[in-house]
Amino acid sequence: DIQMTQSPSSVSASVGDRVTITCRASQGISSWLAWYQQKPGKAPKLLIYGASSLQSGVPSRFSGSGSGTEFTLTISSLQPEDFATYYCQQANSFPYTFGQGTEVDIK
Amino acid sequence: QVQLQESGPGLVKPSQTLSLTCTVSGGSINTGNYYWSWIRQSAGKGLEWIGRIFTNGNSDYNPSLKSRVTMSVDTSKNQFSLKLSSVSAADTAVYYCATDLGGSYRGWGQGTLLTVSS
Secondary structure, rough: OOOEEOOOEEEEEOOOOOOOEEEOOOOOOOOOOOEEEEOOOOEEEEEEEEEEOOOOOOOOOOEEEEEEEEEEEEEOOHHHHEEEEEEEEEEEOOOOOEOOEEEEEEE | OOEEEEEOOOOOOOOOOOOEEEEEEEEOOOOOOOEEEEEEEEEOOOEEEEEEEEOOOOOOOOOOOOHHEEEEEEOOOOEEEEEOOOOOHHHHHEEEEEEOOOOOEEEEOOOEEEEEEE
């Protein structure tokens, strides 16, 4: 299985901050990477697919980059509604696997 | 965009078979290029991909669960289903159904909590 490792595990930030989350794959996955946002008690929500394509309806302050084994999710200016847990997921090979999550909370 | 809704028993005894159904609304399960997927989330293992099925019956399962998983599609009811046999406490989780397009999940059900306990 491909292991997905996110860092940091948690980050404390303020409204307006730039936040960057990293996801590393244990082997190359080309651009087969997605990012999700999850709030407590809710299902994950797709933000980014194909490593850098913004899902329809997602604010442009979210962006993704990377290929191969290293990827980043950037929130350019953190908004109150962005406090949540973020997950990466690879779709290069079965079984699809997820990172362990990064919690973004209020400083 | 289609809406998804999971349904299931909530509580299952160890060694029994879990059955969950996902009802698709707002569109036909036959339209588009979606794979219909199951994902679960537990405190211990995080998000775990269980598998997926296409409307022609083609399916892919997580090897760690493959011996216990069966998925099916009922196009007449616009539903797809998951059966997981020989459950144990390790299968306690929130189970989500989701639409897989190109390997990413654009639509999700709200999730259903399954507890395995005697």
